[in-house]
Amino acid sequence: xxxxxxxxxxxxxxxxxxxxxxxxxxxxxxxxxxxxxxxxxxxxxxxxxxxxxxxxxxxxxxxxxxxxxxxxxxxxxxxxxxxxxxxxxxxxxxxxxxxxxxxxxxxxxxxxxxxxxxx
Amino acid sequence: xxxxxxxxxxxxxxxxxxxxxxxxxxxxxxxxxxxxxxxxxxxxxxxxxxxxxxxxxxxxxxxxxxxxxxxxxxxxxxxxxxxxxxxxxxxxxxxxxxxxxxxxxxxx
Numbered sequence: 210x211x212x213x214x215x216x217x218x219x220x221x222x223x224x225x226x227x228x229x230x231x232x233x234x235x236x237x238x239x240x241x242x243x244x245x246x247x248x249x250x251x252x253x254x255x256x257x258x259x260x261x262x263x264x265x266x267x268x269x270x271x272x273x274x275x276x277x278x279x280x281x282x283x284x285x286x287x288x289x290x291x292x293x294x295x296x297x298x299x300x301x302x303x304x305x306x307x308x309x310x311x312x313x314x315x316x317x318x319x320x321x322x323x324x325x326x327x328x
Numbered sequence: 329x330x331x332x333x334x335x336x337x338x339x340x341x342x343x344x345x346x347x348x349x350x351x352x353x354x355x356x357x358x359x360x361x362x363x364x365x366x367x368x369x370x371x372x373x374x375x376x377x378x379x380x381x382x383x384x385x386x387x388x389x390x391x392x393x394x395x396x397x398x399x400x401x402x403x404x405x406x407x408x409x410x411x412x413x414x415x416x417x418x419x420x421x422x423x424x425x426x427x428x429x430x431x432x433x434x435x436x
């Protein structure tokens with residue numbers, strides 16, 4: 210069974226750094242792109258960026274380029290999303306997603322990690 | 329960027345009703361269109377890919393159609409568990425995928 214299991218909720222202060230994780234199982238982790246999707250409170254879905262764990266090829270949405278860093282450690286089948294300096298506007302639910310290249314969809318989703326940034 | 333516009337933004341319907349949600353792309357995307365369902369407090373779930381192909385395990389009352397710029401999601405006979413928010417997503421050019429703003433389906 211394919212699963213993406215994300216790290217738990219985080220409460221941080223503005224200016225702090227953060228790295229959240231997404232562990233894949235039940236499939237070949239290095240053979241599928243893994244992406245991140247943001248959902249701000251009461252809002253819609255925004256694609257942030259995507260990484261191919263096989264060779265660490267990473268692409269970012271222009272809206273998120275320079276704001277976050279996506280990485281992966283294929284030895285432990287885990288992808289990461291990190292911030293160097295959080296802002297209150299980063300408060301959101303973040304989902305990791307598996308990308309199916311055949312159908313060009315996000316076919317599996319993690320359970321989400323809620324990030325709250327507040328002073 | 330390709331913009332996706334869904335209509336309506338919200339709709340009220342009753343169990344057993346037939347409901348149609350529309351998604352329009354700002355430029356042609358062939359059939360690279362997916363639909364997702366999101367229930368409160370849950371991650372989105374893939375329903376339909378390639379505009380009209382049903383994801384495994386999704387009930388047959390869900391169907392999708394369209395190509396180019398205009399697409400529809402139809403639920404033939406609403407069930408209580410179908411009340412949720414629905415998003416379309418274009419996948420014309422990897423990886424610059426974009427989502428529609430969502431359509432909230434509420435109980436009348």
